[in-house]
Amino acid sequence: EDQVTQSPEALRLQEGESSSLNCSYTVSGLRGLFWYRQDPGKGPEFLFTLYSAGEEKEKERLKATLTKKESFLHITAPKPEDSATYLCAVQARGGSNYKLTFGKGTLLTVNP
Amino acid sequence: ETGVTQTPRHLVMGMTNKKSLKCEQHLGHNAMYWYKQSAKKPLELMFVYNFKEQTENNSVPSRFSPECPNSSHLFLHLHTLQPEDSALYLCASSFAAYNEQFFGPGTRLTVL
Numbered sequence: 001e002d003q004v005t006q007s008p009e010a011l012r013l014q015e016g017e018s019s020s021l022n023c024s025y026t027v028s029g030l031r032g033l034f035w036y037r038q039d040p041g042k043g044p045e046f047l048f049t050l051y052s053a054g055e056e057k058e059k060e061r062l063k064a065t066l067t068k069k070e071s072f073l074h075i076t077a078p079k080p081e082d083s084a085t086y087l088c089a090v091q092a093r094g095g096s097n098y099k100l101t102f103g104k105g106t107l108l109t110v111n112p
Numbered sequence: 113e114t115g116v117t118q119t120p121r122h123l124v125m126g127m128t129n130k131k132s133l134k135c136e137q138h139l140g141h142n143a144m145y146w147y148k149q150s151a152k153k154p155l156e157l158m159f160v161y162n163f164k165e166q167t168e169n170n171s172v173p174s175r176f177s178p179e180c181p182n183s184s185h186l187f188l189h190l191h192t193l194q195p196e197d198s199a200l201y202l203c204a205s206s207f208a209a210y211n212e213q214f215f216g217p218g219t220r221l222t223v224l
Contacts, residue, residue: 043215
């Protein structure tokens, strides 16, 4: 069974204080790993897809990296508007082509 | 309208009521999804439709009945729900099975 574990559950940062969120996964064969951002009362917003170990993607202050067992979402010099819940999901090869297995998310709060 | 829209945004219903949730995607995608998001739990995939055909039903109780009349519209018909069905119901779409999924804002459902 595919599993995704995100840590920490919650993270408080001061504005400008860089940090990383972790997503550990267990999957029979990884087709893709997805990062989403979710604001309170809203649907998840797509950020990145990573397909193979060593791959990196960047968007503004966010950078996602992937190894064979985990992914990191690095946040450089965060701003208060980066406060949100960050969700990680994996899609496995074989079985259901459509299913994303999500983690519980990391709630990020950036204080001014 | 752009992206994925959902109506209503909030719904309160009694256990004996019948109601429907509506989702529309304006992205030209071929697959549509219903997810349930409960507090402290990961997103749970409920149903998947690809080119209007249901391809997945993740052991969802029969009190939830999906309908997909075309690739742009998706409905979730609700009847005789239980209080534990209270949650945020999210609709998503993707171009194909392996592509990233784009989410709507969700319907916050409260069952009294």
